[in-house]
Amino acid sequence: MTRPLVGVLALQGDVREHLAALNDSGADAVGIRRPEELEKIDGLVIPGGESTTMSKLLQIFELLEPLKARLRGGLPAYGSCAGMILLASEILDTRPDAQHLGAIDMTVRRNAFGRQVDSFESDLDFEGIVGDPMRAVFIRAPWVERVGDDVQVLARVPESGGAAAGRIVAVRQGSVVATSFHPEVTGDRRVHELFVDIVRKV
Ligand code: GLN
Numbered sequence: 001m002t003r004p005l006v007g008v009l010a011l012q013g014d015v016r017e018h019l020a021a022l023n024d025s026g027a028d029a030v031g032i033r034r035p036e037e038l039e040k041i042d043g044l045v046i047p048g049g050e051s052t053t054m055s056k057l058l059q060i061f062e063l064l065e066p067l068k069a070r071l072r073g074g075l076p077a078y079g080s081c082a083g084m085i086l087l088a089s090e091i092l093d094t095r096p097d098a099q100h101l102g103a104i105d106m107t108v109r110r111n112a113f114g115r116q117v118d119s120f121e122s123d124l125d126f127e128g129i130v131g132d133p134m135r136a137v138f139i140r141a142p143w144v145e146r147v148g149d150d151v152q153v154l155a156r157v158p159e160s161g162g163a164a165a166g167r168i169v170a171v172r173q174g175s176v177v178a179t180s181f182h183p184e185v186t187g188d189r190r191v192h193e194l195f196v197d198i199v200r201k202v
Contacts, residue, residue: 009045012057015031022192025196077175079176079179088101150174
């Protein structure tokens with residue numbers, strides 16, 4: 001598989017940026033809105049946006065159960081920000097009816113960084129990614145408060161991050177990856193390249 005076909009869940013959020021990042025990273029990228037479109041893809045990106053809105057749209061578009069089934073079957077996935085929230089097995093500070101996909105054994109807290117810091121940027125070390133530290137853009141981001149034994153922590157907020165220092169902001173379980181931040185907006189393609197590499201190897 002030289003250029004795998006990677007879908008971007010295209011119900012809401014920053015879909016275009018992920019399509020561009022995937023195309024730059026050696027994949028053919030396609031927006032996904034219908035259950036049957038899930039069948040042909042080798043991997044899926046769930047973009048940033050608003051997780052409770054996306055949760056509602058997943059149900060309206062009848063994608064929730066087919067997507068859960070494909071994830072259970074081993075479909076590689078990458079979720080950024082709201083996408084991370086949807087991939088979690090438990091969400092704190094969300095609406096009671098919000099659905100989640102349970103693809104990573106972790107507890108995430110929505111809008112965790114607080115009102116004063118809706119958006120901020122930080123340089124991170126990212127496990128498995130070599131070279132310069134990664135510029136991470138956080139926009140009303142979640143953090144991870146608990147991970148299961150099978151979950152690998154890939155990045156944390158650095159010491160300079162004040163009250164949030166040490167918080168987990170990137171994880172991987174098998175072929176499912178999630179980040180609190182938005183690599184699709186910086187032009188740094190290393191997270192998308194890492195994900196496309198996972199998709200190729202599955
Ligand atoms: N705060 C949003 C949510 O709860 C996530 C923000 C984002 O994806 N940039 O879904």
